[in-house]
Amino acid sequence: MRLVEMLRHNARVSFAELARQVGLSPPAVHERVTKLEQSRVIRAYRADVAPEAIGLDITALVGIVQSARADETALVGTVEEFCEVDACYFVAGEESFMLKVRVATVADLERLIVRLTKIPGVERTRTTIVLSTKWEGRPQPSSRREAHDAPSADAHDVPSTDPAMHFTVVDPSGA
Numbered sequence: 001m002r003l004v005e006m007l008r009h010n011a012r013v014s015f016a017e018l019a020r021q022v023g024l025s026p027p028a029v030h031e032r033v034t035k036l037e038q039s040r041v042i043r044a045y046r047a048d049v050a051p052e053a054i055g056l057d058i059t060a061l062v063g064i065v066q067s068a069r070a071d072e073t074a075l076v077g078t079v080e081e082f083c084e085v086d087a088c089y090f091v092a093g094e095e096s097f098m099l100k101v102r103v104a105t106v107a108d109l110e111r112l113i114v115r116l117t118k119i120p121g122v123e124r125t126r127t128t129i130v131l132s133t134k135w136e137g138r139p140q141p142s143s144r145r146e147a148h149d150a151p152s153a154d155a156h157d158v159p160s161t162d163p164a165m166h167f168t169v170v171d172p173s174g175a
Contacts (some may be wrong), residue, residue, distance in 0.1 A: 002042060003032055004172065011045045048137060056102040058109055059086075059130040063095030070121025072096075078119050084112050095126065 002022055006013060015026040015033070022029065036042045051059065068076060079088055079099065087100040097114075103109045109127070116125055 003029065007033070007042065031155060046050070051102050055104050059133065060101050060103070060109055061128045061130065062099040062101055062113065063126040063128075064097040064116065065094060065100065065123045065125070066121050067123040070123075071104045072121075073083075075119060075121040080155065082112070083114070084108075154159045 003018060006018060006021065015029045018033075019026040021031040024032075033042070049055070064075075064079075066072065072166045076088065076097070078087055079097070082101075084103050084167050085099050089098045090096065091098045091099075101109070102114060103112060106129075109129070113125055113127060116122060
């Protein structure tokens with residue numbers, strides 16, 4: 001997963017540089033990255049653009065409470081068509097969905113909320129306007145799960161045939 005970690009931090013890094021850092025040839029790295037793309041581990045490469053730089057000065061979180069008879073698939077499909085919606089999360093709690101939206105002005109936010117409330121199946125919304133963003137979109141280390149599930153002292157590291165993968169096998173006998 002070292003390739004994934006490196007690409008998460010810099011998707012523009014060359015195959016030659018990736019190869020140098022993981023100790024493989026550039027064609028081997030290219031092959032592994034292609035497999036990661038085909039298996040949808042790597043879903044896309046994007047530019048991280050400052051929303052304010054393109055006139056999207058207002059960020060808000062809009063919770064959607066859906067009605068009891070709502071067609072969830074249709075509701076989500078309709079919300080997906082709104083270009084102002086940056087992300088849509090299915091959540092636990094009073095709201096069924098939490099949307100991260102970006103608009104230019106508070107008036108645009110008001111118009112968006114009115115449009116959202118007209119979607120069949122939307123009972124009501126609850127909006128929180130973001131005052132400032134301390135950080136967002138930062139890559140989380142893929143090793144976070146590994147740190148949580150740290151092997152015990154009697155574990156033995158066993159490399160896989162793919163240098164980008166790493167497995168730990170624990171000997172239950174403690175030997």
